[in-house]
Amino acid sequence: MDQVEDDLEVTGADILGNISTGRGRSKASQVVIKRNPWKNIGTWNVRTMLNASKLENIKLEMMRLDIDILGVSEVRWSGNGDFWSDDYRVIYFDDETPGRAGVGFIINKKWGHQIASKITYNDKLILIKLRAKPNDIVLIQVYFPTSDTEDDAIEEVYSGLEELCKLAKGEDNLIIMGDWNAIVGEGAEGQEVGAFGLGTRNERGDRLVDFCKQHDMTITNTF
Numbered sequence: 056m057d058q059v060e061d062d063l064e065v066t067g068a069d070i071l072g073n074i075s076t077g078r079g080r081s082k083a084s085q086v087v088i089k090r091n092p093w094k095n096i097g098t099w100n101v102r103t104m105l106n107a108s109k110l111e112n113i114k115l116e117m118m119r120l121d122i123d124i125l126g127v128s129e130v131r132w133s134g135n136g137d138f139w140s141d142d143y144r145v146i147y148f149d150d151e152t153p154g155r156a157g158v159g160f161i162i163n164k165k166w167g168h169q170i171a172s173k174i175t176y177n178d179k180l181i182l183i184k185l186r187a188k189p190n191d192i193v194l195i196q197v198y199f200p201t202s203d204t205e206d207d208a209i210e211e212v213y214s215g216l217e218e219l220c221k222l223a224k225g226e227d228n229l230i231i232m233g234d235w236n237a238i239v240g241e242g243a244e245g246q247e248v249g250a251f252g253l254g255t256r257n258e259r260g261d262r263l264v265d266f267c268k269q270h271d272m273t274i275t276n277t278f
Contacts, residue, residue, distance in 0.1 A: 098126040098196065098232035105131050113161060114143055123163050126196035128234040130157035135175050143167065146183060148175035158196045158233065174222070180215045182222065193223040197233035202259060209259070213266065220270065231272075237263045239274055249278030 097120070104110060104127070117125055130147050137146045144167030147159030156178045162170070166185055174182040179199070185192040197216060200208050216231070223229040240256030243249055247267040252274070256264075267274060 095120070095122045096124045096126075096194070096230060096232070097122045098128070098234075100128040100198075100234040102129050103131045110140060110145070110161075114141065117143070117161065117163070123166050124194065125161045126194065126232045127159050127161060128156070128196065128198040130159050132157055132159075137173070139167070144170070146170075146173055146175075146181070148181050149178045156198050158198050160194065160196060174219065176215055176219060179212050180219060182219050184227075187228070190226050190228050191224075192228045192230065195219050195229075195231045195233075197231060197235065199234065199236045199259070201236050202257070209262065213262070216266075235259070235263055239263060239277060243277075246273055248274050252277040 099113070101109065101113065104113075113125065113127070116122075127147075130149055132147055132149050135148050137144070139145070142164040144162045144164075145159065146162070147157060149157030158179060158181045160181065160183055162183075169186045170183050171186050171191065172184045176182065180195065180197055182193065182195045185194070195216065197212065199212055220229065220231075237259035238254045238257045239248055239252045239260040240254050241250075241252050244264065245268070247264055263274070266272070
């Protein structure tokens with residue numbers, strides 16, 4: 056059972072079965088996890104990292120909340136990068152126009168040295184694979200366009216996400232996290248949606264739930 060979680064909320068070591076801890080907002084910015092995560096992993100739509108001090112603020116928050124790996128959306132840096140900032144490794148991708156979308160990962164020193172591979176797919180999808188025992192960890196950070204975007208653009212992101220999901224081996228821990236710009240809403244539904252969601256589900260929420268059903272995933276911030 057895969058799992059999904061919310062903005063800068065952490066998937067911790069104490070997980071019952073395949074359901075992660077976490078409390079949700081009405082907007083489903085999430086993490087999707089295959090099998091039990093056992094380290095602190097979070098996601099945050101940072102809105103922009105063009106301000107020179109933003110990275111330092113993020114690193115301080117990661118230390119304060121004991122986050123090992125943070126997926127970030129709306130980085131808005133131009134190009135493709137992989138660098139160290141003190142004890143944190145920063146991997147990101149945006150198109151050649153600064154100030155737009157962009158996704159990335161900020162990873163502490165321990166896990167920054169365990170990256171086996173990475174795929175900077177586009178400015179809305181990025182993947183890294185970490186060496187771990189007993190199973191490697193595959194993380195995908197996503198950023199979906201806002202609700203006023205045409206459906207074709209949304210489906211294009213889902214299509215790319217499907218391609219990246221296929222790269223995870225059956226024994227890998229697969230984690231998908233990011234800003235889905237979707238509202239799942241209140242009320243439990245099968246194994247995909249728990250009883251603690253908020254708001255009224257919209258069409259993007261329906262699409263997200265369908266994706267979870269197709270891939271055996273759980274929206275963890277609703278549990």
